[in-house]
Amino acid sequence: EPEVTQTPSHQVTQMGQEVILRCVPISNHLYFYWYRQILGQKVEFLVSFYNNEISEKSEIFDDQFSVERPDGSNFTLKIRSTKLEDSAMYFCASSEAAGANQPQHFGDGTRLSIL
Amino acid sequence: DQQVKQNSPSLSVQEGRISILNCDYTNSMFDYFLWYKKYPAEGPTFLISISSIKDKNEDGRFTVFLNKSAKHLSLHIVPSQPGDSAVYFCAAGPSGGYQKVTFGTGTKLQVIP
16 A cells, blocks of 8 residues: 655754755645644644645744655655754645545654754 | 644543544534544554534444534444554544644543453
8 A cells, every 4th residue: 555655764953953854745646744743742734735835834834844845756844943842743644635535644754853 | 722622632441342532623614524543653544534414434343423513523443452552633624625634632542451
């Protein structure tokens, strides 16, 4: 069964540094998402992406965040100047179409630790 | 603003018994509801869903019930198995458009052998 893959599984970065989290969505999916889960808290929506554009973003997704689909397979989340509070699990997801009736397929996440 | 709430952070059930996980929502625009299951060190996995035009959807041991007037849904697992031990997230959103899916805080289910 096709799956969403994320790399790295764990990223340790000094505060203030830039970090890029990578995702390979399922190949025939057109909609891509990033979520984060701070330890012990709920899964929070960050951004959705379709047709090389952000279609929706949350209030968490401020100017330090950006997303990109640099080629036909990868989908990346960049955090420009990391803060301690950016430490979390970051999940990438993809779906065939938009809307809640299209279940999203999640990767296993990248654990980001900011020191 | 918690639009999707799971008020029980944890639940323990004996193997073979029924597990009932509950979820409440506040946004009237939500017309599609999903349950995801999450094991440690893995991403959430889609389990079962229900549209607002239905009040019940069944898939094997899993049944989701929707009470629109109460803005409440529940997931029933019968019979519960030790492999069902995981965190279960309720999620909801509009079925059309680009709107995001909103997740609840999760309920950790432990099925005791």
